[in-house]
Amino acid sequence: MLRRIQNPRIEPVSADELAVYLRLDPETQGEEQNLLALLLTAAREFAEEYTGRSLITQKWRYDVQNAYGVHLRDLPRPPVQTVEERTADYIVYTAGYGDVPESVPAPIRNAIMQYAAFLYENRGDINAEPPQAVLDLLKPYVVRKL
Helix, strand or coil, X not given: CEEEEECCCXXXXXXXXXXXXXXXXXXXXXXXXXXXXXHHHHHHHHHHHHHCCCCECEEXXXXXXXXXXXXXXXXXXXXXXXXXXXXXXXXXXXXXCECCHHHCCHHHHHHHHHHHHHHHHCCCCCCCCCCHHHHHHHHXXXXXXX
């Protein structure tokens, strides 16, 4: 079982960047900041689920039998930065591209921005599928299972 025990401290794309991308009127940007932040978190979580990766630094606990036999490359949600603790039953590790938005590959950041914009423009449409362009940007980063 995999459990996130520390969330990312920032998002790969800021609400200000998304507001510029959306061409929001500077006078209304402040009113929309909370919504934009929520949409960016949703877009990042979608990108992480779709790719199977951790984007911004976060901490995980992986409960598994014989954790000593698990190689770092086989841990879920790469890229793995460090292993903090390893017992026979679990591994605690830090994963993600880094602590700053710029450490996340540009195509992934672009996909997050596009998906957050899509969510903004399609508020209330619960049946809306992610745009193909978003999926195409994320596809090269999908973790392949052997």
